[in-house]
């Protein structure tokens with residue numbers, strides 16, 4: 514069994530809950546290497562996604578991703594809004610109007626999301642950004658997809674993203690606000706990598 518629109522709605526709902534629950538943590542992470550707004554931005558964005566989902570319920574997982582993209586682009590602002598917006602838009606385009614998303618299509622959508630983030634932000638692995646969560650996640654997802662189990666794909670992605678977020682601690686930031694700090698960015702975890710891991714963990718949690 515693949516994933517459907519109800520999974521997508523559960524995913525977005527769990528993501529919104531995670532952004533609300535971890536709002537202060539994301540704000541605190543953004544304080545030393547940014548401007549202390551990441552938790553605020555993400556919580557506001559996903560609250561707006563919940564409103565949109567209720568107003569115009571999507572008919573496919575892909576449509577849910579596109580609605581999320583539009584909402585995050587207009588409500589999140591800063592660096593993260595356009596980056597997550599592009600990620601969800603590319604994922605939605607990759608899924609199209611498929612009603613039953615299998616493991617291969619899921620891994621392909623995650624890859625498309627990561628490629629969208631890279632196309633938009635031009636960060637490479639090791640630059641201390643959300644890409645350092647997404648790239649290990651899509652690699653793990655691709656490996657897990659070979660067995661054809663959507664839950665395994667998302668669990669692998671979430672676990673790799675969490676490790677990827679931790680891996681940003683010793684990195685020197687080369688993109689975004691944190692890059693203004695140069696060497697002083699070392700020793701802090703990237704907030705966008707942490708929010709990315711939370712969103713991917715929510716995706717796994719949404720599988721029934």
Ligand code: ADP
Nearest residue numbers: 551591592593634636642643688689704705706
């Ligand atoms: P802002 O920095 O504008 O206040 P946020 O605080 O909401 O925006 O988001 C910051 C996060 O955005 C960073 O932690 C990082 O993960 C991500 N980010 C910033 N610039 C880039 C980039 N060029 N490529 C990928 N991710 C980026």
Ligand code: MG
Nearest residue numbers: 547548550551
């Ligand atoms: Mg910020």
Ligand code: MG
Nearest residue numbers: 548550591592
């Ligand atoms: Mg900001």
